[in-house]
Amino acid sequence: MFQFSRADELLEICAKQNLELPDAVILSEQEEWGRSRDEIWYEMEARLKIMENSVEKGLEPDLKSIGGLIGGNAAKLKSYIQYGSLGGKIINQAVAYALAVTEYNACMGKIVAAPTAGSSGILPGILMALKDEKNYSREQLINAMFVAAGIGKVIASSATLSGAAGGCQAECGAGSAMASASAAYLGGGNPGVCMEAAAMALKGLLGLVCDPVAGLVEVPCSKRNATSTANAIICADMALAGIDSFIPFDEVVDAMFRIGNMMSSDLKETARGGCALTPTALAFTQTIR
Amino acid sequence: MASVFDIIGPVMVGPSSSHTAGAVKLGNIARRCCADRINKVDFYLHGSFAETCRGHGTDRALLGGILGMNAADERIRNSLEYARESGIEFAFHSADLGDVHPNTVKIIINCANGSAGELTGASIGGGEVRVSSVNNTHIEFSGKYPTIITVHQDKPGIVAQVSAIFANHAVNIAFLKVFRQSRGSVASMVIETDQEVEPSMLDEIALVAEIKQIMFVDV
Numbered sequence: 001m002f003q004f005s006r007a008d009e010l011l012e013i014c015a016k017q018n019l020e021l022p023d024a025v026i027l028s029e030q031e032e033w034g035r036s037r038d039e040i041w042y043e044m045e046a047r048l049k050i051m052e053n054s055v056e057k058g059l060e061p062d063l064k065s066i067g068g069l070i071g072g073n074a075a076k077l078k079s080y081i082q083y084g085s086l087g088g089k090i091i092n093q094a095v096a097y098a099l100a101v102t103e104y105n106a107c108m109g110k111i112v113a114a115p116t117a118g119s120s121g122i123l124p125g126i127l128m129a130l131k132d133e134k135n136y137s138r139e140q141l142i143n144a145m146f147v148a149a150g151i152g153k154v155i156a157s158s159a160t161l162s163g164a165a166g167g168c169q170a171e172c173g174a175g176s177a178m179a180s181a182s183a184a185y186l187g188g189g190n191p192g193v194c195m196e197a198a199a200m201a202l203k204g205l206l207g208l209v210c211d212p213v214a215g216l217v218e219v220p221c222s223k224r225n226a227t228s229t230a231n232a233i234i235c236a237d238m239a240l241a242g243i244d245s246f247i248p249f250d251e252v253v254d255a256m257f258r259i260g261n262m263m264s265s266d267l268k269e270t271a272r273g274g275c276a277l278t279p280t281a282l283a284f285t286q287t288i289r
Numbered sequence: 290m291a292s293v294f295d296i297i298g299p300v301m302v303g304p305s306s307s308h309t310a311g312a313v314k315l316g317n318i319a320r321r322c323c324a325d326r327i328n329k330v331d332f333y334l335h336g337s338f339a340e341t342c343r344g345h346g347t348d349r350a351l352l353g354g355i356l357g358m359n360a361a362d363e364r365i366r367n368s369l370e371y372a373r374e375s376g377i378e379f380a381f382h383s384a385d386l387g388d389v390h391p392n393t394v395k396i397i398i399n400c401a402n403g404s405a406g407e408l409t410g411a412s413i414g415g416g417e418v419r420v421s422s423v424n425n426t427h428i429e430f431s432g433k434y435p436t437i438i439t440v441h442q443d444k445p446g447i448v449a450q451v452s453a454i455f456a457n458h459a460v461n462i463a464f465l466k467v468f469r470q471s472r473g474s475v476a477s478m479v480i481e482t483d484q485e486v487e488p489s490m491l492d493e494i495a496l497v498a499e500i501k502q503i504m505f506v507d508v
């Protein structure tokens with residue numbers, strides 16, 4: 001009754017039963033897995049705590065990733081924005097937090113994949129920055145996580161969430177779509193507005209390849225979480241302003257899947273193309289082999 | 290259909306679900322090959338596992354698994370030190386394991402009682418794994434369910450005897466596969482269950498005359 005694999009179906013469930021997006025997603029989880037609402041809610045709350053912890057730990061200035069390429073960037077941005085910035089406080093705060101989680105991940109810290117470890121910074125980045133600046137309650141943040149999960153389920157059903165199968169559009173692209181919908185939800189957007197935000201966020205990252213330097217989840221991954229975070233906020237604001245994507249979310253997901261299938265395997269996590277084949281990347285790769 | 294906790298999750302120690310989380314799981318399954326204290330572990334890393342081992346912490350992840358840690362255990366970062374402290378020797382080798390998945394590892398464990406165990410498996414993405422060999426016998430399982438693996442004499446009636454024990458304990462068999470080298474020789478059964486398995490049930494299975502060895506994996 002509450003199962004969905006397309007955004008259209010999810011929107012219809014919301015409309016017909018007069019449900020908010022998070023409630024529809026929770027009901028489908030209850031129905032599918034036979035768990036109570038409380039159980040599901042507390043498990044999500046536990047994940048929010050782990051996200052908060054990973055942001056905090058990742059902001060420490062003397063972090064060094066095990067591959068040696070990143071660490072300390074989140075701290076740099078965080079201290080820079082205290083004295084103003086070009087892009088504004090919320091975006092930069094969110095970006096700093098996204099960097100923090102990915103840097104902590106690269107130090108073998110404990111994170112919540114969202115949807116993957118490589119793209120784990122975007123959703124917590126946005127949630128924590130909005131919490132700081134707009135004082136959303138914990139309950140609202142947890143609801144926003146269910147919105148993000150609903151978007152992720154749609155992408156997982158019709159396409160893929162794996163860089164090896166679909167390129168980085170399937171990881172950071174998906175993470176950005178999920179986070180954008182959750183931001184639009186927090187901003188007061190109805191279910192349709194959340195879908196427009198997700199559609200625009202994913203559309204903006206279509207075609208993004210997966211080309212990790214030396215095969216490590218460090219460069220370009222960490223900064224790609226940063227740019228995908230900014231992309232998510234911008235698209236949420238556009239959607240809240242009443243701008244629509246023109247291409248509906250389901251069709252953007254289908255397009256993403258087709259692009260992923262057309263992508264050469266050299267550009268899907270194998271480190272045989274893109275950034276991974278630049279002279280700088282190759283020189284670094286020599287040093288660690 | 291995926292759970293919301295597969296999308297916002299898993300909770301894991303980074304950096305990579307395939308090279309770190311999956312490696313922890315393989316290590317954790319492999320330690321069941323040794324019924325006694327572990328003396329020494331040799332890891333033979335193939336393909337991408339070998340190439341990016343240090344940068345992904347695959348070495349610490351595998352060893353953390355051997356020490357019984359799960360993919361969300363923050364001690365994984367220091368597992369090499371933990372292993373040294375517990376007097377476990379270990380070594381990592383690059384190896385060509387043939388035409389296998391790029392993230393494959395062969396793990397050889399030397400136990401204090403003089404026996405040796407072997408496990409080969411691949412990390413196939415998203416933290417999921419596929420075991421392809423245990424103690425040099427080709428078998429296959431995913432480690433997603435509580436799994437019982439037997440080594441037994443290939444004779445008619447064994448599968449029925451073992452399934453009867455499951456029925457008596459009201460444990461549902463999700464998947465059952467039988468592997469053997471040739472008719473009448475040594476065979477293996479891989480039984481994946483829906484419910485938890487009581488130790489007493491394992492003891493009962495071990496009592497079946499033809500069963501030479503039994504291993505239980507629950508990760």
Ligand code: SF4
Pocket residue numbers: 118119162163164167168169171172209210211212216217218220221222224269
């Ligand atoms: S570049 Fe590849 S490994 Fe890095 S975040 Fe994107 S999909 Fe993941």
